[in-house]
Amino acid sequence: MNESVSESPQPLLHLSTPPHIRQSESVHTIMLSVLIALIPAFVASVVFFGMRALVLTLVCTAAAVGTEALLCILFRKQLSTSDLSAVVTGLLFAFTLPPHLPFWMGAAGSVFAIAVVKMAFGGLGNNLINPALAARAFLMVSFPAAMTSFTAPAHGTMFGLSRALDGVTEATPLVYFKNALATGNFHPLDLQDTIGSLLVGNVGGSLGATSGLAILLGAIFLLYKGIIRFRTPFFFIGSVFLLSWIFNGTGDVFSTEAFIVPLYQGLGGGVMLGAFFLAADPVTSPMTPWGRILFGIGCGVITFLIRRYGGYADGVCWAILLMNFCVPILDRYCRPRRYGERKKRE
Amino acid sequence: MFRSLGFRGGIHPPRYKNPTADSPIEVLPPPAKVIIPVLQHAGPSASILVKRGDRVRLGQLIAEPSSPDSAAVHSSVSGVVLSVANFPHPLGAHVLAAEIENDGQDLAVETAGVDTPWKEAAPQEIVRKIFSCGVVGMGGTGVPAQVNLLPPANNPVDTVIVDCTGCEPFSVADSCLVKEHTDEILTGALIVRKILGAKRAIVVADSSAADVASSLSDACKDEKFRDLSVAVVKPKYPQSDEKILVRTLTKREIPSGGNPADAGCTVHSAATVLAIVRSVLSGTPLYQRTLTAGGPCVSTPKNLLVRLGTPVRNVLEFCGTDLQRAKKVVMGGPMRGSAQAELDAPVIKTTYGVFAFDTLVPGVRNYNCIGCGRCTRACPMRLSPAYLMRFVDKNNMVDAQQWGVEDCIECGSCAYVCPAKINLVHFMKLGKYRVKNAAASRAAPGAAA
Numbered sequence: 151m152n153e154s155v156s157e158s159p160q161p162l163l164h165l166s167t168p169p170h171i172r173q174s175e176s177v178h179t180i181m182l183s184v185l186i187a188l189i190p191a192f193v194a195s196v197v198f199f200g201m202r203a204l205v206l207t208l209v210c211t212a213a214a215v216g217t218e219a220l221l222c223i224l225f226r227k228q229l230s231t232s233d234l235s236a237v238v239t240g241l242l243f244a245f246t247l248p249p250h251l252p253f254w255m256g257a258a259g260s261v262f263a264i265a266v267v268k269m270a271f272g273g274l275g276n277n278l279i280n281p282a283l284a285a286r287a288f289l290m291v292s293f294p295a296a297m298t299s300f301t302a303p304a305h306g307t308m309f310g311l312s313r314a315l316d317g318v319t320e321a322t323p324l325v326y327f328k329n330a331l332a333t334g335n336f337h338p339l340d341l342q343d344t345i346g347s348l349l350v351g352n353v354g355g356s357l358g359a360t361s362g363l364a365i366l367l368g369a370i371f372l373l374y375k376g377i378i379r380f381r382t383p384f385f386f387i388g389s390v391f392l393l394s395w396i397f398n399g400t401g402d403v404f405s406t407e408a409f410i411v412p413l414y415q416g417l418g419g420g421v422m423l424g425a426f427f428l429a430a431d432p433v434t435s436p437m438t439p440w441g442r443i444l445f446g447i448g449c450g451v452i453t454f455l456i457r458r459y460g461g462y463a464d465g466v467c468w469a470i471l472l473m474n475f476c477v478p479i480l481d482r483y484c485r486p487r488r489y490g491e492r493k494k495r496e
Numbered sequence: 497m498f499r500s501l502g503f504r505g506g507i508h509p510p511r512y513k514n515p516t517a518d519s520p521i522e523v524l525p526p527p528a529k530v531i532i533p534v535l536q537h538a539g540p541s542a543s544i545l546v547k548r549g550d551r552v553r554l555g556q557l558i559a560e561p562s563s564p565d566s567a568a569v570h571s572s573v574s575g576v577v578l579s580v581a582n583f584p585h586p587l588g589a590h591v592l593a594a595e596i597e598n599d600g601q602d603l604a605v606e607t608a609g610v611d612t613p614w615k616e617a618a619p620q621e622i623v624r625k626i627f628s629c630g631v632v633g634m635g636g637t638g639v640p641a642q643v644n645l646l647p648p649a650n651n652p653v654d655t656v657i658v659d660c661t662g663c664e665p666f667s668v669a670d671s672c673l674v675k676e677h678t679d680e681i682l683t684g685a686l687i688v689r690k691i692l693g694a695k696r697a698i699v700v701a702d703s704s705a706a707d708v709a710s711s712l713s714d715a716c717k718d719e720k721f722r723d724l725s726v727a728v729v730k731p732k733y734p735q736s737d738e739k740i741l742v743r744t745l746t747k748r749e750i751p752s753g754g755n756p757a758d759a760g761c762t763v764h765s766a767a768t769v770l771a772i773v774r775s776v777l778s779g780t781p782l783y784q785r786t787l788t789a790g791g792p793c794v795s796t797p798k799n800l801l802v803r804l805g806t807p808v809r810n811v812l813e814f815c816g817t818d819l820q821r822a823k824k825v826v827m828g829g830p831m832r833g834s835a836q837a838e839l840d841a842p843v844i845k846t847t848y849g850v851f852a853f854d855t856l857v858p859g860v861r862n863y864n865c866i867g868c869g870r871c872t873r874a875c876p877m878r879l880s881p882a883y884l885m886r887f888v889d890k891n892n893m894v895d896a897q898q899w900g901v902e903d904c905i906e907c908g909s910c911a912y913v914c915p916a917k918i919n920l921v922h923f924m925k926l927g928k929y930r931v932k933n934a935a936a937s938r939a940a941p942g943a944a945a
Contacts (some may be wrong), residue, residue: 161820489903
């Protein structure tokens with residue numbers, strides 16, 4: 151029996167280095183989970199800003215995926231759209247835009263995000279900064295007026311087509327806050343009633359960033375699945391809270407007013423979306439535990455500084471972009487102590 | 497009953513253990529022909545003593561150790577040497593081996609244990625016996641046993657660790673050995689403890705194999721084993737790696753580039769200890785071992801007692817493997833084993849498992865690294881595999897070395913969790929190779945140029 155070896159030829163065996171078993175989770179499933187986590191915010195945006203939000207989101211996503219596919223074909227690379235990262239980028243980019251932005255601007259931003267920020271550096275994983283935020287920054291400096299006129303949410307109707315399309319603009323909570331602080335006409339108790347709206351999302355703002363609850367729902371799903379880790383968002387939001395509480399503008403740290411300000415600052419603007427979906431983007435955030443903590447704190451501090459002293463009402467986008475550039479150096483200096491690492495000799 | 501001990505990092509692979517966990521060890525009939533390589537351990541090859549046409553007996557020395565850190569090789573059958581030539585080796589290359597035709601009679605050479613009872617014998621005498629029987633680390637390291645039993649005098653060993661957890665998530669042969677040979681293995685632990693003059697000896701079991709832990713602790717109630725203690729670790733790979741075990745059990749760390757003796761410990765797998773006790777008590781050379789045969793292509797996974805030199809084909813056929821369906825055959829375990837190109841590669845002293853897979857996992861990079869940090873979290877050595885991969889890929893060996901590429905234990909946890917399916921272990925191996933080469937070329941600049 152043992153001698154009859156070659157009666158049926160053995161199919162060629164494959165060789166590889168170990169391990170020979172792998173976890174089923176892949177880049178594709180991670181991106182899919184992020185998409186699932188974005189559903190609540192997406193639904194909220196359609197509810198509050200109407201069909202226009204839906205169409206703008208679709209335009210941005212389609213432009214992102216189309217650009218990636220086109221570039222892959224042009225440069226004869228393997229088509230990489232199936233990893234869904236372009237969908238995530240397009241969607242997140244749309245979520246940072248004012249709902250009433252002209253469609254062509256949204257599409258131009260998506261093309262910029264994919265072509266210049268992502269693919270020019272080598273595609274997924276090689277981009278230094280978050281493509282969605284870089285594209286938003288690109289639009290901010292190119293079309294400042296269009297990027298800062300925010301549509302008021304539609305009340306009453308499920309798909310408030312008419313009002314949203316009319317483009318009734320409204321000062322976002324942060325613009326209101328900034329103006330109040332600048333004019334000295336600042337009464338934190340006035341903000342109290344807005345907190346509820348900030349949680350639900352029926353306030354003016356970027357189309358996917360207004361609803362704190364919807365974003366939180368998606369974030370909890372991602373945290374549960376282990377796709378984002380708590381460190382970056384926790385220290386980001388935490389430092390925004392802490393700074394806005396200590397420097398709350400009323401001069402008193404333990405009054406009721408003093409506690410309204412951090413809630414307002416944390417829920418208003420892009421902090422929630424930024425912390426859970428943009429700062430926690432794996433490609434452009436640190437890998438080391440301490441790096442993630444410092445990254446989060448850095449984002450929070452810069453956000454606070456821009457909001458309070460900078461030229462923009464919201465600084466989340468700039469804060470994350472600035473910290474993106476610090477990632478390599480953060481990881482280098484936050485390298486964990488290895489097992490059995492010897493002390494450095496003089 | 498026990499408090500299970502854990503460690504930071506690591507992974508929880510699926511428990512393929514179950515199909516074979518409770519099956520007793522079966523004996524694989526000795527094959528018609530064995531191929532016995534002179535290199536079955538980590539260290540210099542043994543020097544071959546037989547030539548074509550020689551008649552050898554079971555357990556006869558066919559290759560003698562060429563240096564103190566080499567190991568003896570014995571025949572696993574009785575019969576005639578057909579040839580001495582290069583044959584496929586489980587680790588890839590072709591290695592000098594003796595091809596022996598089995599006459600089926602198993603005529604054994606006379607053996608005897610240590611002359612005096614082991615409790616009175618001198619440690620050197622016992623170690624000499626173990627050395628002559630060719631015992632090596634059978635949990636996969638292949639380090640000849642005498643190397644770990646004779647540590648330098650300035651590094652006294654106070655803790656002997658006997659690992660009964662099985663080296664890998666799929667491989668359960670060691671747990672079966674423990675259940676079937678509890679007394680022998682515990683005696684072996686005492687012998688090792690005596691040789692090293694160690695204060696304590698710890699027998700480690702896995703909390704997922706409760707029967708192993710309880711049979712060990714029951715046995716330790718016996719008066720003669722009262723010097724042993726039983727520890728239970730959480731079922732988490734790679735809990736049985738020697739560096740991880742030392743850290744888990746003693747809170748000490750083996751310094752980078754050192755061996756367990758630097759932390760006052762020595763780690764032996766259950767299979768090694770069984771080989772040690774048999775060589776000491778009866779002088780039985782190491783010519784057979786137990787292994788787990790399994791994997792998706794294997795219809796009846798088994799724990800087998802296999803003669804060394806048995807071609808892997810015989811092992812797989814005995815377990816009803818559909819070899820036409822097999823795409824990958826692995827010797828060792830699925831996390832650390834080496835994929836085989838030829839089914840004629842023989843079972844050697846370090847082969848703790850044989851697995852056949854009908855599916856392929858990517859062997860090269862699939863996606864780009866997305867920097868998720870899962871590898872950093874999974875690494876039990878607290879390295880940053882993703883960064884090491886980038887450094888090695890760009891041939892930045894200064895950073896690679898500074899970030900500890902040489903400390904990698906190649907457990908495969910990082911590659912297992914990687915969502916981009918990057919073969920990180922490949923980059924770690926490449927990095928170590930390049931660091932070694934760079935050091936060699938620095939030492940001899942003329943030779944490198």
